Structure formats: structure tokens, C-alpha cells
Amino acid sequence: MKTIIVATDFSSAALNAVHYATDMALALKAKLLLLHIYQVSVVYGELPIALNEEAERQEAENEILQIKNGIISKTGGNISVETDVRLGAFFDELKIVCDFIKPYLVIMGSQGTTVAERLLFGGHTVNAMKHLKWPLITVPVNIHFNGIKNIGFACDFENVTRNTPVNEIKMIMNDFNASLHIINTGDQSEFNQNVVFQSGLMNEMFGAVLPKYHFITSDNADEGIIDFTDKNNIELLIVLPKQHNLLDKLFNKSITKQLVLHSHVPVMALHNNA
Numbered sequence: 001m002k003t004i005i006v007a008t009d010f011s012s013a014a015l016n017a018v019h020y021a022t023d024m025a026l027a028l029k030a031k032l033l034l035l036h037i038y039q040v041s042v043v044y045g046e047l048p049i050a051l052n053e054e055a056e057r058q059e060a061e062n063e064i065l066q067i068k069n070g071i072i073s074k075t076g077g078n079i080s081v082e083t084d085v086r087l088g089a090f091f092d093e094l095k096i097v098c099d100f101i102k103p104y105l106v107i108m109g110s111q112g113t114t115v116a117e118r119l120l121f122g123g124h125t126v127n128a129m130k131h132l133k134w135p136l137i138t139v140p141v142n143i144h145f146n147g148i149k150n151i152g153f154a155c156d157f158e159n160v161t162r163n164t165p166v167n168e169i170k171m172i173m174n175d176f177n178a179s180l181h182i183i184n185t186g187d188q189s190e191f192n193q194n195v196v197f198q199s200g201l202m203n204e205m206f207g208a209v210l211p212k213y214h215f216i217t218s219d220n221a222d223e224g225i226i227d228f229t230d231k232n233n234i235e236l237l238i239v240l241p242k243q244h245n246l247l248d249k250l251f252n253k254s255i256t257k258q259l260v261l262h263s264h265v266p267v268m269a270l271h272n273n274a
Contacts, residue, residue, distance in 0.1 A: 001080075002030035002104035007094060007124075009036065010063050013109030013141050020266070021107040022071050022079070023145035028175060030104060031080040034067060036060050037093045038085070053087065060085045090124045091131065098134045110138030110263065129269045130241050135168065137236070137268045148176040152234040152265075153211075154183050154225050157198035163240060165272040166205045172238075172268075173209065180211040181234065183225055229265050238268045 006021040008014040018034065025032045038060055064083045071081050086093045098106060108125050125138050151173060155164070173180055182202065184195065199213060214232075218224025229237050 002028055003033055003101055004028075004030050005033045005035055005094075005097065005101060005103045005106045007035045007037070007090075007106065007108045007128075008064070008067070009124075010060075010067075011109065015067070015109075016141055016143070017107050017109040017139040018067060018071070020139045020143065020145045022075065024107075025079050026075060027145070027147065028104070029079075031082070032071065033097075033101065033103070034064050034081065034083045035094070035097060036064050036083075036085045037090050038087060039089070057085060057087065091127055094128060095132065098132065103134055105135040105137055105268075106132065107137045107139060110140050110267065129267070132269070133271045135172075135268060135270055137266050138263075139266045140263055143264075143266060146235075148172075148178050148235045150181060150232065150234050150236075151176075151178045152181045152183050152225075152229050152232075152237045154237060154239050155202070157184055157195045157202070160198045160202045161205065163272055164202065164205065165240070165270050168270055169238065170206070170209060172236075178236075180206070180209060181214055181232065182211045183214050183216065183228055226263060229263070234265055236266050236268055237263065238270055241269050241271065 004021050004025050006014075006018050008018055021032060024030070038056055061083075064085060068081045068083055071079070084097060086097070094106070106128070108128065110125055128136055129138060151169075153169065169180065172178070182199075184199075195215075203211070214228060216224045216228050218227070225237070228234070
């Protein structure tokens, strides 16, 4: 059975991601694992660290149990829900859990409604998008899961046979019965022989899937991709951080927040581990 891991810090953004993951798990008949990772708050001159840690763990256990019970009530017990509360560094613990569980995907909230949520959990999300080798979806606030019919795939058409996780993308398309829209940005007034060649290779790789290709022109490529998803009913945008370094290029610019932290659609990071 597929397992979806939802990492939550109990913020409104993270709880919205829990609801998104719950509805997706119902659609896929998947198991849900609620994961909370915390670090001990050091309060000098008051409780010893050991007592402080126990109090924080107990509080987290209570909160995550409430969420679990709410999911069971909402779904009528139609999905399996497990919980895991762990002490440690966020990314390290998330990776340990993923390597053990081998999830279908991980879901996190991509942004928060408060400054603290954006800085703390948003930072964890960005780091996980760049480095976690398991499929990860980040969900904007107020986005609900209503199925996925149109998937966008941001592609730079560089070494597509080596860089594109075709099987993973096909699996996602098949699981949601979705169409694929391959998005490339550039100057359409200039003929680029390599793009033509690489898109031909891409077409062969996807075969009967028959993706639709969109070559969009924008002064800012990343804003162009965001604008495309907004105007074309894209419900999921796939990016490949490791291969074409799209996110690496973005992390030094404010557009990062627009794509990852402020996107209007969920963003999925896939890594080709071949």
C-alpha cells in the first residue's frame, strides 16, 4: 500500500497540507503518516532540559492525536492513519523516516500566514525541496485537493534522457489520470536546434502519453511558468531541482518565494536518482 508522509508543525499552513494529503490518500487508497519533528526549547533558570523535552513531546503527542482523530472522523475510518513524533533536526529526521518508510510521496505546507510560519516551516520546506530524494509536494495555503487532471512539468531541455525521471512522472500521471504539459521558456523568435532535438527525444521517452508542449516567452522565465500555471488550470507543477538547477538558480532571487513559497498551485520536486 502506498504511504503518504505529511510533515506538520501544527501551523495553519501545515494543517492545510494535512487536509490536502487526507483527500489525496482517500483518492489513492493510500496510508497516511503524520510526522512532527521538534527541537527542545532551552529555557534558562527554569525547567531542566529533560523535563522540558518531556513536556514538549507530550504536547506534540496530544496535538498530533487530535489531528489523527479528526482525520478518522472525517473519512469514516476509510484510511489508515499513523503518527510519529520525533526529536531532532528537521531534515535529518525527515530523511531517516523516508528512507525507512519509502513513501509514495511527502507533503508539506509551502507557506504560512504569519511571519514566524514563513520563516521557520517555510525554510524547512525550501531545504527539503532542494535536498530530499523522495517525491515532495508543497501545498499553498487554501489549496484543496480536488483531483489532478493537468500536470505541468518545467523543463529546460538539457540532457533530457539523463535528467528526466520519466517512469516517476508516468506513474503520477497514471495514478491521477492526468494530462502532461511540458513547459519551456525562451525566445520563440530564435530557432534553437538543441531544443527541437531534445523535445524530440522527450516525445520518444514519453511515447503513448503524448504530452503537450508549451514554449512560453517571458522576461523572467520563472514568472512566466507561474503565470502559465495560473492561466491553464495546472493543478500540480513538477520541477527537477538537481538536474536543471531551476530551484538552485531561484534561491538567490526573490522569485523563490513566488514559485515555492507563494505559488498558487502545489509544486512537486522530483530527483532523478539514476
